[in-house]
Amino acid sequence: FLAISSLSTKLLRITFSLSECGLMKTACWAPKLQVHLSLQLIKFTYIHLTSFTHAELIKCLHSVNLIDFRMAQTMIFAIEEINTNESLLPNVSIGYRIYDTCGSRLSSMSATMALMNGQEFAAGDRCNGQSPIHAIIGETDLTSDTTLIMYCLFVLCFLLQISPSATCECLSNKKDYPSFFRTIASDYHQSRALAHIVKHFGWFWVGAVNSDNDYGNNGMAIFLKTAQEEGICVEYSVKFHRTEPEKLQKVVETIKKGTAKVIVAFLSQVEMGNLFDQLSDKNIKNFQMIGVEAWITSESLMIPNSFHVLGGSLGFAVRKIDIEGFADYVTKEFWHTAFPCLQREGNSSQYGLNCSRYQDLLGLKNYNDDVTEQRYSNNVYKAVYAVAYSLHSLLQCTKKGGCEKSLTILPQQVKTVVAQYEVVNWQQDLNGSIHFKPVGYYDASLPPDQRFVLNTENIIWAGGQLEVNNLQCPGEYWSNAEKDKCVLKAIEFLSFTENMGIVLVFFSLFGVGITALVAILFYSKKDTPIVKANNSELSFLLLFSLTLCFLCSLTFIGRPTEWSCMLRHTAFGITFVLCISCVLVKTIVVLMAFKATLPVSNVMKWFGPAQQRLSVLAFTLIQVLICVLWLTISPPFSYKNMKYYHEKIILECSLGSIIGFSAVLGYIGLLAVLCFILAFLARTLPDNFNEAKFITFSMLIFCAVWITFIPAYVSSPGKFTVAVEIFAILASSFGLLFCIFGPKCYIILFKPEQNTKQHVMGKNPSKSF
Template identity: 45%
Template sequence: MSVSSKILHLSLLWLGVFTLTSCQGEAEQCEMIPGSMSLPVLEKKGDITLGGLFSLHDMVIEPSLSFTLTPPPTQCTRFNFRTFRWMQTMIFAIEEINREGKLLPNITLGYKIYDSCSTPHQALKAAMELMGSKGDPGTGGDVQDEGICHGAVPVVIGDGGSTQSLVVARFLGVFYVPQVSYFSSCACLSDKKEFPGFLRTMPSDFFQVDALVQLVKHFGWTWVGVIAGDDAYGRGGANIFADKVRTLGACVALHEIIPKNGAQTAIKTIISKIRSSKARVILVFAVEQDAETLFDGVLRHGLMGIQWLASEAWSTAAVLSTPKKYHRILQGSMGFAIRRAHIPGLQNFLLRLHPSYPDAHKDPFLTPFWEEVFQCSLGVQVEGQEQRKAPCSGEEELGSVKNIYSDVSQLRISYNVYKAVYAIAHALKAMRNCEKGNGPFPQQACPDVDSIQNWQLLHYIKQVDYLNSFGDEIKFDENGDPAAMYDLVNWQLNSNEEVEFVTIGKFDEITTAGKQKLQIQARNIVWNGNLTEVPLSVCSSICPPGTRKAIRLNFPICCHDCVVYAIECVRCLPEFWSSADRTVCIPKKVEFLSFSDTMGITLMAISLFGSFCTCVVVFIFTWHRNTPVVRANNSDLSFLLLFSLTLCFLCSLTFIGRPSEWSCMLRHTAFGITFVLCISCILGKTIVVLMAFRATLPGSTVMKWFGPAQQKAIIASCTLIQVIICTVWLVVAPPTPRQLMPRESAIVILLCEEGSAVAFALVLGYIGLLACICLLLAFLARKLPDNFNEARLITFSMLIFCAVWVAFVPAYISSPGKYSTVTEVFAILASSYGLLGCIFAPKCYIILLRPEKNTRKHLMSKPTDKF
């Protein structure tokens, strides 16, 4: 909103507050400001009176003020049939509720309706009269609230325009009077700190803009123009749209404002900018009156071939769709419209109006409506005064005339009015049904239904939540907004050259999981110019082969020039790298852990040396196989453990060399199985050591359950589980070779991808589980009273093993390229050397260098020293 608009709104607000608070004296009734005149009002008495604000006229004729005489009454012009239908819908809903008597039994609703004439000043004057005009204080829902005059209504329905609602909402919000708007969609009105009493049955522009942005994204438009009306609705919505559409990478070709005074110079400038921008898609975010001003200028200057996008304010406006003069420029237009409904009985209710029907003389809006529809005069001709219209014959019937007033095929805003009335009725019902001692107010108090307090009614309207007869859920969110649901309508001409609003999609802000908010039936769309192909709206076309993009200075990023290459360039394939002078594509260097590079040779040497050391230990144990050290704790398990350690050293060689399908499958499975076999042997030895001590207790027979056969069964069972895991891994998602070819890098990295991260984690996890169990058992047996306690050696070996593999996980994840493979090989070799050194080095030391300790007597005696 502009600064001048804010100043005007604040000035009007303080004027209204001053006027109302002046009624708090001793007088029983409110007095109007001296010199002011009451506005025309349509009212009907009831137990509870609902206020209504409708812009029945599109503009006000500003009088020339002399400041010496009383200003003349405000003169509103350009009667709006569409808004008059909305007003009649409010009366229809009230009378329907009164007639059925189900919602509010023994209670009648009345109404008090004013014309706001599409201007903030007139809307505020009407709101002031709703809050405390002259009249009988005993009628129309007398309210005795502090700061509110006699005769004030407890709730107001309206206004239509966002600009009028901003002024009215600030005024009514001071007194927490609930206001339910049917057509104000400005996102600014969702601010509950500034507008505490404002609610609406019209979705916020925030959701409409979201739908429009999704539409632009769906059709791939990157160069879109935005034209807004000069009011809170137009400026606010257009600004949100421009900000959001830029986040998609699209650009705003132009952003213009339609002047309220319809200045032809400004309109001509807008048309000129549309032509120069070359944008094919233009969004007009404005009310129907401003849109009409723009399209009159479009016709006058012959602008054709534009795909117009409509905001919901004019997406189904009859003032633009009915006159055939607009068909050639607006045919194919599309926009979002709120949901429509068929209200039974409404059309007959609309057609009941006639100057001769009872109480017609009390309706100040019937005469201008009737005279505008039939272009005749209901007034008495004064002699000597020129009669502009012929007198009405009295035989005119609304049913014989086809216009927007009696057209009930597009009941969208009318449906909003209908929902607003019923929402208030449901709130009043909830107030009357409040159970004493179980109310929503302090000390669980219920409201006094005989003296309605504004803030209490506001609370109940906010809590409204019900399913109406049309199957729609009626409720308000924390901002007073309803759920956003729109129909995407397309303006298509039928065989009679009349515009039909064809629904080609929908937008639902609240969608179920897996569904898109925006759904479009593209095959049903007819574009501007009766085309079936999506119009292209870009600042610059895609550059043809042999040219490149050149950014235009001081232009949006969507605009570029196509410049011919000095030399024809071809992008290199991912396997190749451009030469330094950009003249040829050369193959990238292939990187993997090979037998020829220094790292591969070093790891291979360490692996073979480990295997050789293991073979030396096997030779020593074989040569001294009958000695106590070798025979202690099952020599068969020791030889099986040495065999598995040899395989552990050798399996690291499978990680070196160019990855292939077979090497990738072999390296991970061989590693997993050999290490489980190794740990299983150590686990068997640990269990035997622990049970052997328990077997020395008198009467113990535990060793018969842990004989050689049982030990082999433990090893076979533990290894079989790993074999099954690896087999499933290879069948379901085996490791496969993979090439990493980043364009910014001069190398191609060859590596083995695990295939299944879950399976790889299971293999490592199972090894870790066995190692932890083995460590725990060895730790428990570390202090058994033997001079040569193998459990102590196993504890040290398992500590080293676990430390290596705990450190391996983060190092493996963070290592780039071939270094992840190097990390894995290093972990295999380090843990293998740890097992070999901790378990077998002390035994070889005794066998070779301290043969005097290699006796049964020494091994079974109590320890005198510690290793």
Template identity: 40%
Template sequence: MTLVSLIQLYIFTEKLLLTLDKFFSALSACSLSLPVLEKKGDVVVGGLFSLHDMVMEPSLFFTSTPTPTQCTSMKDSGSGGAMSSKGTCHGAIPAVIGDGGSTQSLVVARFLGVFHVPQVSYFSSCACLSDKKEFPTFLRTMPSDFFQVDALIQLVKHFGWTWVGVIAGDDDYGRGGANIFADGVRKLGACVALHETIPKTQAQTAISTMISKIRTSGARVILVFAVEQDTVRLFDEVLRHEGLAGIQWLASEAWSTAAVLSNPKKYHHILQGSMGFAIRRAYIPGLQDFLLRLHPSSPDAREDPFLVPFWEEVFQCSQGVPDSQERNVGKPSCSGAEELGGVKNIYSDVSQLRISYNVYKAVYVIVHALKAMRSCVKGKGPLPQHACPDIENIQPWQLLHYITQVEYVNPLGDEIKFDENGDPAAMYDLISWQLTSSGEMEFVTIGKFDETTSAGKKELLIQEQNIVWNGNQTQVPLSVCSSKCPPGTRKAIRPNLPICCHDCVVCTAGEINAIECERCLPEFWSNAERTVCIPKQVEFLSFSDTMGITLMVISLIGSFCTCIVVIIFFCHRTTPIVRANNSDLSFLLLFSLTLCFLCSLTFIGRPSDWACMLRHTAFGITFVLCISCILGKTIVVLMAFKATLPGSTAMKWFGPGWQKAIITSSTLVQVLICIVWLAVAPPTPRQLMPRESAIIILLCDEGSPIAFVLSLGYIGLLACLCYLLAFLARKLPDNFNEARLIAFSMLIFCAVWVAFVPAYISSPGKYSTVTEVFAILASSYGLLGCIFAPKCYIILIRPEKNTRKHLMSKSAKDKF
């Protein structure tokens, strides 16, 4: 830093110190000491009280000598920190009671802390004053704002408000309490709709802007954490904005019982129903009589500078004192017969003693501390070497020690003590502003917040039946940014807005809403309202649904038709067309076809262990028996043609015994496959639970895929062999060549089962079973229709062709 800079800094510092010196010298013009406010005794205790709201302090620009401080003709601490600090400098006192406001106490506490003078405040609630490192000698009979804010947060939680506004006074009390409240509300999961500060300036634009923000925020519940003076300016502006009607105002204890707002009827329509916590009230015996003793004619009136203006204000008259002429122009003279007992006002009303009760407790705290000092036993004292303090020369730091140790129950039944931060236990009354039938505002106690109950547990008790909300409503006001999402929906946070502002999005199928959409377990599905998970519907091919009934009817019709063919063949068993190609094989084929139709019924109904094993094995064995019979008939056709050739012995090797052997051996192969299948990995019931479906699909798992493929493959092998032989014999000369019918039936059979494979794989749920049943029925109807329908036609419709002569005829025109 250059020499020039150092010189400039030195000159500026000198000017600053000179200005500050002149400023504090000017404060001496406001003497805070009056004989009427003092009384000599063994111990003199200081007191700081605000009898007037304001002290006209000069504006400090540090460019010129400030003008002298303008007092309001009263000797009190006002509402300014400078006047409070000036008051603490008067005389040597061991303790101070006061000040009222937190801002004033902050100034005084820093000053007294340097000299270890105990300070007991009766109305300073700022949480910042609990810091013992910064304010080591500060105590209070007023609970810290930490407790008040905790009570307010519990109130917000109790009534379910999630969109709350906060308005703070522009001082340590307002800003500190509002910040703690805003943080607590956010931790609660609610949101702060707006956080504004009441400007100290009288600028109309600033406070009007704040009112506009209140309106646009949409908050229906707003906390005002401010002192009376700031609150009055706020509600004066609210009165000019009709659009703010219907807001539920929450009050901090600084104005929750303020007569300056409750007595003027102009505020009633906006503050009716307001709610807030107030210092616990008490009735102090004898106080009212003591207050009503005042009269201008009393001997002490001449010494009391407050009595005349007070009397003139209460009775709206003039005492004729020269100092009061200007303020009482046009008022009648006081008669001297006025009595305070005949007037109901704040002064004489002892039903709402709250701050006064805190002063009462503060005085008795010091009294008990002094009593404890006097009762000290030599050799057992708290001082070094267990010495006792000198009661004739009380040192503030010694008195501070005894004050912190005070613990007693006062005559009103309240326990008085301090915690490690110098704070008392928190006890608040929950106050509701309600209009009486006469149109007066009444403070109704509707609950309490008490830290002393349940072993220190903070409890909020509310008598909801006694609450009347703003607008004379009994319904709890709703203050939310977005309405609560109905069951079955979830919150979708709106971009760039607090978490309390959201849209409601319907949960997807299979999800329910508790807090967020949660997916149901695989075997459950959400109901239509998306509120609970219910068991999924079980789906299988049953006898009760349309598809199951249809397939069952088709199956029974096929069995019935097969039985009709059996009857027809039995009745015409001696005819050539029945006896041709081995009638025994025809009857065995018809029997196996009947089983094929009936085995499809095993695929209908709820899958079980036995049903699953039966349906696959019965299907495989019956179809192999059916195809083996057809294979036997095809071989008979071929061998019969071979037998007509000269010197052929084919029929010798393929007589009825060999035919039965072929059928039996072919069927036993399938039986063996099924036995191994059931022994190693049998078909079992299985549940398919798709995550995106409301149904559980019951079906039969094949068990062993290899065995399933072998069973179908073996049927396909026999069918292909049968088709190949029938195809070779299709043009053999005969009037009724059954090989042609067999070839066509096998062609249909193979086409059905080739188409079955991709259809089975791609069919969902029970439709895979439907596909399999359809394939069974289609192939069975194909065999029945292609092989036996032409024969029944000849038997019943063209009996003239059912002769040996016709069958043996080689005339081309007579060929079938």
């Protein structure tokens, strides 16, 4: 029975091992000092197993990590309970070895090699497969990093690893880690619980910081995914490692410049300590910290002036469970059995000779105030019993025989423990002492609506406030009526389902229907003089363009998207230019037919149907080119306007380039003005059916609509802006349709006797359309 001086260390990280020691109830605990290698020299991924063969044994620094020391005591306590239990593993004793890794990952690997190679410390060049070890309990590193490294070594010898503290969700992958088990819940549950507690208090605008390792990255990834599902906006998500001071500085600057006042800190104890130091030095405070079990109950953070930065922190801690008889054991029985020197009689010099090497530990002999606060000891206790019951079942089954098939258990069949957390709150009493006060719990085994319970009346918030932080809601959120939660603002846009949208859709489709009826009527009377006048092809092309104008108004209704915003403005610009181009060419034909000094036949020869079609195409292509340049340089895009109203968001289409939109409107206006001037000049031509008069009137309506549109468009709020634009499109389209085609339809339907060449020619029979 060897002494435990190797446990007197500055940073105690214990690797437990269990081995069967035969039938005798004797202890076989053999602590060894660990090999110390510099982390800066070798990375684990490139280490060969022979790296530890000739390493020099060195001692750890003298200081006791009380939490890990209690874990060691818990393991011994559980083993002694089992060894005295006649019903569990009868006639079999469990032995143990404890290795102190001094907080070094490479020391942990060295200890692992010792465990796998038997009694001698790293004696072989490779794993010899002869180790009597049946299971490894550990490591107790809370960040899971060392556990991941150790597993890679354990799996080579097919050793079972049980961790009481490694929570990384990555270790739940049984395909990659088939022989890894744990007595603590994975961070999958804790990460989701973090999102739920944030949502519970209506904090929809938060910042996120995590350790840049497997523990922090996996945990934060789950939180971010859950936060997105719950509608929580994360302003920033930054990370750093304890060995990267430059990144830590950037993280602190991000927190300082950010607007989020709630910070979810998925950090290990070390990284949280580093972050606290920087926040404290820069006097950055009054942030509501939401923490994880790795640091939320860490006594190492309970230093003077820590409350002004971390006061009011909320987080999830491993639930405290009292182990019956353990408190008495750690103050009495443990010291009498583990330290034989205390039982020897003799003078003080003899006492000093036998016990001086244990002086760091002996200072804890009569101290047990921390026992009730231990949160991971129960996980060690359960881990020892899990191995014991497994061995018991195996031995019982072997004795009975014929049960090999029933022992075939796949790793993925083994379930992890139920996630049960205690919600703790950093509070300070009158004398300045910091306490971790329980204010609720989270139990994943309960139904979803019962898992999360909080007593908000007992919570102290950031800055020592007795009420919730009056946090500013982010841009897309608005305070509820009680002013205690941020709720999503209502999003406003002109939809197809509301009354205004339905009315506008009706008139748009009504215009399409009327235009189609006119086209059908004209096609059925295409050989009559009134249809043939002034080139019937232009009339049908004009009707087609008017149909497109009516339809393009539909693109302005519905939720604006990137594509719909680009489509609505370009479709509007091109269809209206096509429409006005047809009217302009019709006007030019009227003028050339009546005002030309040359014979009619020669004039129309130079501006016949082919030239008229090319003119329309040329006018339209110019607008297409303008739209292409607009979409290429700075296209329209969907935009959330949060400035006009405080309580709702206007979802609208930003024009992108104002110059582009102005060029589109300006070109339409230019053609319309030119058409109006030419039609005005031709209004007095002597015929019974002078189409120029109707074109003039249609252009007056068109220009009047779009001139009044501009101030109405600018002054209309929200979805009414789009409604005004649609109204202008429909009004100008109806104006062109009724003014140009209305009189012709009237004659065709009600005055067929006037649909003759002579009547259309009037007093100028020599002139021809």
